Amino acid sequence: MFDILMYLFENYIHSEADIFVNQDDLTDELTKAGFHKDEIYKALAWLEKLADLQESHVKPYLTKASSASIRVYTDEEMLRLDCQCRGFLLFLEQINVLDFATREMVIDRVMEIDSPFISLDDLKWVVLMVLFNVPGQESAYAQMEDLIFDEQEGPLH
Template identity: 65%
Template sequence: MFDILMYLFENLVNNQTELMVDQDELTDELIRAGFHHDEIYKALAWLEKLCDLQSTDTTPYLTHSAEISNTRVYCEDELIKLDIECRGFLIFLEQINVLCSNTREMVIDRVMEIDSSEFCLVDLKWVVLMVLFNVPGKELAYEQMEELIFELPEGQLH
């Protein structure tokens, strides 16, 4: 399913293709690309839920008073899915204001819905980018995240 999400993000978003595509056309394109029906439907459902989260002015996760707290306690399933490196990266993103508490919760929500036994920091970075892509007012955060993903190492390469 994650491969489909990556395919869609790279081919539709980065190519600035019209995002309001017919679901049947999109399904046909994904089948031609070699993806299976059940995985396609899971990925489309994942994207639909992401759109639902992003389309609300107030996310259902936090109130304004909760925004003050910096502590996030992870449940057991989240600890299994998000290793220490991933959790540390989420904290880092909050510290540099790429994520706020609400967008962090959106990211965690979407991560937990990814049907994959293996999930790593690189995958998390792409989920963050997908979440930030359409969140109103988060264009700068999206650009910062893009820079973090495509950042080239400084200095000489050996």
Template identity: 65%
Template sequence: MFDILMYLFENYVHSEAELMVDEDELTKELNRAGFHQADILKALSWLERLASLQESDGPYLGQHQAQSFRIYTSQEMDKLDTQCRGFLMYLEQVNVLTVETREMVIDRVMELDEGTLVLDDLKWVILMVLFNVPGNESAYEQMEDLIFEQPEGRLHS
């Protein structure tokens, strides 16, 4: 399923190509690209859920205390190792992620079929979330820098 998400992101979103609205055509194209039907349906459902997270009545949009901290469940710790959790914390500290977008990332990670997620895959999930949440253009650009340019030193805010 993650491979399909990456394929869609790289071929449509990141390349700024127009994403087909017709789910049937998109499914056919993904089948032609060699992906299995069950994985395609899971990936499309994953993307639909991502879109629903940004709605005004979404579960992660609300009042959060700036001084609060995140305690991970055992399932989340199984999926996100120490390096991934540390990276999420770092991104919050440099204002790439907000409390809300961090929770959206964790929500989407937990819906992936993967076991433990590696840091590089987590970065792509973060990029997908930031791309899909309006008002996060600067954070998206900073995340792109982290993925593609591998800058040395600190992120700019």
């Protein structure tokens, strides 16, 4: 499923191609690209839920948090996001790429990925996808994009 999300992000969203593609046409294209239909439907549902997270009535906790609060991860989240991933999320908050709401959106989307473990590289792409889809986060998106694509110069944190 994550491969499909990456394919869609690189070929439609990040390339600024026409993102108003008919879902049937998109499913056909992804099938021709070698993806299985059940994985395609999971990826499309993942993207729909990402869009839904912008609505405060869907996830009301996104509007109620103190900037001084500390995130405590559940056991399931800790299994999915290792120490390096959790540290990276904290780093992104410290440099103001993520705020509490976008952090929670990232964690929500990570927990919906059909994988028992999320690598740091996969997490970075989820962060990028979330920031791209949240209005008003253009600066954070650009900063995250710089972090991802300027990696060859050294470690991020």
